[in-house]
Amino acid sequence: MKDRDGTDHDGATAVTTRLQVQGMDCAGCALKVENALTRMPGVRTVDVSVARGSVTVRHDQAERSEMASRISALGYTVADEEKAEADRTRTGEDHAGHSHVHAQPDAGTRWWQTGKARLTIASGLALAVAFAVGKSAPGAERWAFLLAMLVGLVPIARRALSAAVAGTPFSIEMLMTIAAVGAVLIGATEEAATVVLLFLIGELLEGVAASRARASIQNLTKLVPKTARLEKGDGQVREVEAGALAVGDLIQVRPGDRVPADGVVVSGDSSVDEAPVTGESIPVRKERDDTVFAGTVNGDGLIRVRVKAAAADNTIARVVKLVEEAQESKAPTERFIDRFSRYYTPGVVVVAALVALVPPLLFGGDWSGWIYKGLAILLIGCPCALVISTPAAIAASLAAGARRGLLLKGGAVLEKIGRVTAVALDKTGTLTSGKPQVTDIIGFGRSEDEVLRFAAALESGSSHPLAAAILSKATERQMTIPPASEASAIGGKGVRATVEGMKVFLGSPKAAAELAAVTDAQRGRIAALNDEGKTVSLLVLDDKLAGALAMRDEPRPDAERGLELLSDAGIRTVMLTGDNRRTADAIGNSLGIEVEAELLPEDKQRIVTELQKQGFVVAKVGDGINDAPALAAADVGIAMGGGTDVALETADAAVLHGRVSDIAAMIDLSKRTMTNIRQNIAVALGLKALFLVTTVAGITGLWPAILADTGATVLVTLNALRLLKPRGEAP
Numbered sequence: 001m002k003d004r005d006g007t008d009h010d011g012a013t014a015v016t017t018r019l020q021v022q023g024m025d026c027a028g029c030a031l032k033v034e035n036a037l038t039r040m041p042g043v044r045t046v047d048v049s050v051a052r053g054s055v056t057v058r059h060d061q062a063e064r065s066e067m068a069s070r071i072s073a074l075g076y077t078v079a080d081e082e083k084a085e086a087d088r089t090r091t092g093e094d095h096a097g098h099s100h101v102h103a104q105p106d107a108g109t110r111w112w113q114t115g116k117a118r119l120t121i122a123s124g125l126a127l128a129v130a131f132a133v134g135k136s137a138p139g140a141e142r143w144a145f146l147l148a149m150l151v152g153l154v155p156i157a158r159r160a161l162s163a164a165v166a167g168t169p170f171s172i173e174m175l176m177t178i179a180a181v182g183a184v185l186i187g188a189t190e191e192a193a194t195v196v197l198l199f200l201i202g203e204l205l206e207g208v209a210a211s212r213a214r215a216s217i218q219n220l221t222k223l224v225p226k227t228a229r230l231e232k233g234d235g236q237v238r239e240v241e242a243g244a245l246a247v248g249d250l251i252q253v254r255p256g257d258r259v260p261a262d263g264v265v266v267s268g269d270s271s272v273d274e275a276p277v278t279g280e281s282i283p284v285r286k287e288r289d290d291t292v293f294a295g296t297v298n299g300d301g302l303i304r305v306r307v308k309a310a311a312a313d314n315t316i317a318r319v320v321k322l323v324e325e326a327q328e329s330k331a332p333t334e335r336f337i338d339r340f341s342r343y344y345t346p347g348v349v350v351v352a353a354l355v356a357l358v359p360p361l362l363f364g365g366d367w368s369g370w371i372y373k374g375l376a377i378l379l380i381g382c383p384c385a386l387v388i389s390t391p392a393a394i395a396a397s398l399a400a401g402a403r404r405g406l407l408l409k410g411g412a413v414l415e416k417i418g419r420v421t422a423v424a425l426d427k428t429g430t431l432t433s434g435k436p437q438v439t440d441i442i443g444f445g446r447s448e449d450e451v452l453r454f455a456a457a458l459e460s461g462s463s464h465p466l467a468a469a470i471l472s473k474a475t476e477r478q479m480t481i482p483p484a485s486e487a488s489a490i491g492g493k494g495v496r497a498t499v500e501g502m503k504v505f506l507g508s509p510k511a512a513a514e515l516a517a518v519t520d521a522q523r524g525r526i527a528a529l530n531d532e533g534k535t536v537s538l539l540v541l542d543d544k545l546a547g548a549l550a551m552r553d554e555p556r557p558d559a560e561r562g563l564e565l566l567s568d569a570g571i572r573t574v575m576l577t578g579d580n581r582r583t584a585d586a587i588g589n590s591l592g593i594e595v596e597a598e599l600l601p602e603d604k605q606r607i608v609t610e611l612q613k614q615g616f617v618v619a620k621v622g623d624g625i626n627d628a629p630a631l632a633a634a635d636v637g638i639a640m641g642g643g644t645d646v647a648l649e650t651a652d653a654a655v656l657h658g659r660v661s662d663i664a665a666m667i668d669l670s671k672r673t674m675t676n677i678r679q680n681i682a683v684a685l686g687l688k689a690l691f692l693v694t695t696v697a698g699i700t701g702l703w704p705a706i707l708a709d710t711g712a713t714v715l716v717t718l719n720a721l722r723l724l725k726p727r728g729e730a731p
Contacts, residue, residue, distance in 0.1 A: 014044055014058050014059065014060060015058070015059055015060070015061055015062075016056060016057070016058050017056070017057045017059065017062075017064055017067065018054055018055070018056045018057075019054065019055045019056075019057070019064070019067060019068065019071070019078050019079070020053060020054055020078070020079035021033070021053055021054065021055055021071060021076050021077065021078055021079070022053065022076060022077040022078075022079070022114070023075065023076040023077055023114075023115070023116065024048070024053060024076060029076070030048040031168065032074050032163050032166065032168045033046075033048050033055060033071055033074060033076070034046045034048050035163075035166050035167035035168050036070045036071065036073075036074060036162075036163075036166035036167065036168075037055070037057055037067060037070060037071070038167070039166060039167055040059070040062055040066065040067065040070065041062070042059050042060035042061060042062045043057060043058075043059045043060075043062055044058040044059055044060070045057070045058045046058075055067075055071070070166065073158075073159075073162040073166075074159055074162050074163055074166065075115075075155070075158075075159040075162075075173075077115065114204075116200070116204045117204055119152065119155055119200060120152075120197070120200040120201055120204045122151055122152075123148070123151050123152035123196060123197045123200050124197055126147065126148035126151040126152075126193075127145075127148045127193050127194065127197050129144070129148065130144035130145045130147070130148035130190075130193060134190075141190075142187075142189050145189040145190045145192070145193045146184065146189050146193075148193045149180060149184070149189065149192045149193035149196050152193075152196040152197060152199075152200050153176075153177065153180050153192075153196050156173050156176055156177055156196065156199070156200075157173070157177045159173045160173035160174040160176075160177045176195070176196065176199050178348075178349060180192040180195060180196055221316060221317070223258065223294075223295035223316055224242060224258070224260060224261075224294045224295050224311070224314065224316050225242055225257065225258045225260045226241065226242055226243075227239050227240065227241060227242055227260070228240055228241075228242045228245055228251050228260035228261065229251055229252040229253070229254070230245070230249055230250070230251055231250040231251065231252060231304070237252055242260040242261065242311060243311040244311075245260065245261050245307050245310065245311065246307065246310060247307055247308060247309065247310060248306065248307060249261075249306075249307040250266065250304060250305070250306055250307075251263070251304070251305050251307060252302060252303075252304055252305075253292075253298045253302070253303050253304075253305055254298065254302055255270065255298055255299060255300050255301060255302065256297070256298065256299075257297075257298050258295060258296065258297055258298070259272070259292050259293065259294055259295065259296050259297075259298060259305065260294060261294050261305070261307045261308075261309065261310075261311065261314055262291070262292070262293055262294050262307070262308055262309040262313075262314045262315055263291070263292055263305035263306050263307045263308050263309075264289060264290070264291055264292075264305065264306050264308055265286050265287060265288055265289065265290045265291075265292060265303050265304070265305055266288065266304050266305065266306050267288060267303070267304045268288075268301055268302050268303035268304055269285065269286060269287040269288070269301055269303070270285075270286055270298050270299050270300055270301030270302070270303050271283035271284065271285050271286070271299035271300055271301075271464075272284055272285075272286045272292055272296050272297065272298055272299055273296060273297040273299065274293065274296045274578075283299050283464070283465070286303065291308075292305055293314075293315040294309075294311075294314035294315050294316050294317075295314075295315065295316045300489065315600075315601075348377070348380075351377055351692070352374045352377040353374065355370060355373050355374045355377050355696060356370050356371045356373065356374025357370075357374075373695055373696065373698070377692060377695055377696070380688050380691050380692055380695065393673055393676045393677045393680055393716075393719075393720040393723060394414060394673070394677075396676075396720045396721055396722075396723040396724050397414060397669055397670075397672075397673040397676075397723050400669065400723050400724050400725075401666065401669055404662065404665065406653070406654075406655060406662055406665065406666045406669065407653060407654040407655075408652070408653045408666065408669075408670075409651075409652050409653060412652075413636060413652040413653055413670075414669075414670050414673045414674065415670075415674060416617070416635055416636050416652075416670075417619065417636045417652075417653065417666060417667055417670040418667060418670030418671040418673075418674050419617045419635075420571060420617050420618070420619045420635065420636060420667055421570070421571060421572065421615075421616045421617045421618075422571065422572040422573070422574070422611050422616035422617070422618045422619070423566055423571055423572070423573050423574075423618075423619045423620075423621060423663060424573075424574050424575075424576050424604075424607065424608055424611065424618060424619070424620045424621065424630070424634070425573065425574070425575055425576070425593075425620075425621045425622070425660075426575075426576060426577060426604075426621060426622035426623060426627050426640075427553075427575050427576075427577035427579055427584060427587060428553060428577065428578075428579060428623075429622075429623040429640060430621055430622055430623050430640045430660075431555055431556065431559045431575060431587065431591065431593075431660060432553040432554060432555050432556060432559070432587065433553065433554060433555075433556055434553065434623070435465065435468070435469070435553065436465050436466055436468075436469040436535065436551040436552060436553050437469055437472075437473075437551060437552065437553070437554050438452075438469050438470060438472075438473040438549055438550070438551050439534055439550050439551060439552050439554065440529060440534070440548070440549070440550035441473075441547065441548075441549055441550075442525065442547055442548045442549075442550075443546070443547045444522060444545050444546055444547050444548070445544070445545075445546065446539075446541070446546045446547050448547075449477070449479070450546070450547070451539050451546060451547030451548075451549065452470070452473060452474055452477065452479065452549070453474065453479055453480075453481065453482065454482075454499055454504050454506075454539055454541065454546070455470050455474075455506050455537070455539055455549055456470055456471055456473075456474035456479065456481045457481050457482045457483070457484045457497070457499045457504070458484055458487065458495045458496070458497050458499070458504055458506045459471055459495065459506070460481055460483075460484065462495075466535065466537065466551055469551050470549065470551075482499055482500055483499075484497035484498065484499045484504070485497060485498045485499075486498045490507065490511070493507045493508060493510075493511035494506050494507015494508060494511050494512070494537070495507065502541050502542050503541070503542055503543070504539070504540070504541055505539070505540040506537055506538070506539050506540075506549075507537060507538065508537065508538070509526055509536055509538050512538035512539075512540050512545065515540045515543055516540045516543050516544055516545040517545065518538075518545055522545065522548075525548070526538075526548060529548070529550040530582070531582065531586070532550075532552070532586045533552055533582050533583035533584070533585065533586030533587060534550040534551060534552040534583075534586075535550070535551045535552065536548055536549070536550050536551075537549050537551070552583070552586075553583075553587075555587060555590065555591055556658065556659070556660055558659050558660055558661045559591055559660045560590075560591050560592070561660075561661055562659065562660025562661035562662070562663060562664060563591055563592065563593055563660065565661055565664035566663065566664050566667075569664060569667065571667075572616065573593050573594070574593065574594045574595070574596060574607075574611075575587070575588050575591075575593050575594065575595045575596065575597075576596050576599055576603075576604045576607055576608075576620075576622075576630065577595070577596070577597050577598075577599060578597075578598065578599050578600065578626060579597060579598070580597065580598060581597040581598055583597075584597035584598075585597070600626075601626045601627075601628070601629045601630070602629065604620075604622075604626070604627065604629065604630035605629040605630045605632075605633045607630075608620055608630045608633045608634050609633055612634075612635070617635045617636075618634045618635050618636075619634055619635065619636040619637070619638055619663070619667075620633070620634035620636075620637050620638065621638045621639075621640060621655075621663060622637075622638075622639065622640065622651075623639060623640040627639075631651045631652075636652050636653060637651035637652045637653070638651055638652070638653045638654065638655060638663060638666070639651035639653070639654040639655070640654070640655050640658050653666060669723075672723065673723060676719060676720060676722070676723055679719055680716035680719055680720060683712055683715050683716050683719070684712045684716055687712045687715075688712070
């Protein structure tokens with residue numbers, strides 16, 4: 001049990017301290033911080049959140065300054081306590097951490113203002129100066145490159161030493177330090193300086209990507225307006241901060257305004273665009289006792305809403321929380337080179353040391369000759385070719401994918417997407433185009449063209465999605481639309497006007513039945529259209545039913561083929577949608593995909609998690625904010641082209657052209673890439689093993705060792721470039 005001051009009561013008093021940390025960009029960062037703090041006396045548990053940029057420590061009165069010092073020694077920056085408190089106050093977070101909206105420590109900091117950027121720029125400038133010195137004064141070239149290398153290597157080596165002392169001896173920083181020092185020892189100082197710079201650039205790019213991902217999640221909160229119109233007991237209305245609304249408050253939401261809080265309609269009726277939250281493709285009519293969500297957009301009528309959730313617990317805040325939790329619950333996938341270095345780096349150092357020392361000490365060997373061999377082995381062990389082998393294949397795949405509109409965010413995604421066994425797809429904007437289309441025009445005593453022409457006259461000038469569908473159809477048929485006069489909207493029913501001297505009404509079947517007689521046969525046709533998941537509007541001319549128009553958000557042209565490709569690959573597919581059951585089933589049946597309908601964001605995330613528990617490797621495909629939690633929870637999140645920025649940032653990959661068939665193409669690209677990477681690793685390690693044996697045998701020395709590493713680099717690069725060729729095309 002925890003008090004609001006962060007004190008736990010479990011038989012002994014423990015204090016909870018939360019620190020905001022800049023620069024933690026991956027699971028490896030989290031591991032180093034966790035190891036460093038866990039070794040502190042009195043620390044019980046350490047919870048590191050890369051997504052939130054925070055570290056939460058339960059401890060027995062350990063010093064906060066000591067925690068901050070240990071984290072800083074690893075190369076990260078801890079926000080001062082006053083700033084962190086101000087951030088929490090600004091975002092509405094109390095000391096217990098009950099809010100789900102967290103201030104980011106690096107918010108407002110440009111990438112070039114970070115410590116990583118300054119170090120990278122300094123190292124780059126030093127390397128450029130070294131090249132210039134080498135050209136003008138060859139005798140000083142080695143010393144110039146040595147100084148250039150030290151500019152970047154000293155901070156890296158310091159972090160490597162701190163990590164080693166804190167319990168992570170073979171971090172990637174240690175790997176780079178050993179590689180660079182080894183290169184200097186055998187005279188490859190220029191190479192050492194260049195490798196250090198490339199390492200710093202890679203770390204900088206990783207930090208920029210992580211910061212953007214954090215910012216995109218926090219941008220969700222911008223959907224909720226900052227102010228609300230609060231009704232007081234005396235009937236007066238005044239504008240207040242939306243974050244100050246309490247459960248039970250009564251607010252007014254005007255047409256065109258965003259709803260400032262989750263609540264229940266107490267009076268008024270209006271169409272509300274819920275696409276940001278539920279993915280519903282068509283605005284939903286809201287009446288008394290209906291629920292509305294924060295961030296949705298009120299349409300055509302004033303509604304009064306009773307608040308049922310405070311700002312920290314509204315729908316958008318819950319989506320933020322779900323995204324953050326889903327990101328943190330992913331299995332920590334360390335970068336390949338970091339995993340391999342646990343065994344590879346110490347193994348190489350040990351072998352080099354044994355080769356240099358054992359023969360002279362035990363067998364009277366020549367010290368100079370065996371040290372020379374030891375240095376050659378250390379160079380053979382330099383991970384340059386091995387480090388390049390994987391990024392080369394990844395870079396080629398990313399380029400090949402980009403040409404087809406397939407965006408994949410790094411090697412971890414490439415590795416995992418090829419193992420996908422189930423794909424969960426959103427409906428609106430993913431399997432469908434995301435916009436209603438006129439599918440059927442039926443005339444009751446009138447021609448189809450007449451029905452469409454009068455309907456278009458009524459809808460001229462309207463921006464409603466259904467009106468846009470009717471006008472688009474009229475444009476497609478190159479119709480001349482007659483003018484309408486005395487036009488007016490009837491809330492919740494339809495639109496009426498005078499067109500060509502006739503009274504014309506277009507609206508819901510229920511409203512039309514109040515104006516004109518509807519036969520049983522006509523009702524049957526309308527019901528059949530409804531059963532197909534279509535929205536039906538009836539046209540009445542001078543109190544006589546003239547026709548009907550049916551509209552539906554139709555599947556993308558390649559949706560059926562795309563699902564077939566996934567099925568042929570043995571991958572299970574399921575549709576997850578916030579749309580109503582009838583519409584979802586109609587689309588699902590036409591595409592041959594299993595359906596889960598009427599889902600909120602947390603429902604989609606739950607179903608993804610259930611599939612994972614059943615043993616599936618799950619890819620989630622979506623295009624909206626409502627998909628963000630499920631995208632983050634899935635093993636691989638894929639955003640469809642035209643989707644929201646949040647979906648694109650939260651997802652691991654994106655199909656920019658919006659083709660369903662591209663999902664199968666992305667999985668195929670992943671499988672080919674992983675095969676290529678395995679080939680590259682085999683080449684890099686195979687050549688090293690070969691030259692290790694020949695060096696110990698005295699057949700090869702330093703220069704062949706250098707050529708071995710360079711040759712391996714050339715081979716793996718050429719192999720990776722094969723991925724640039726479209727499949728089936730000769731290289």
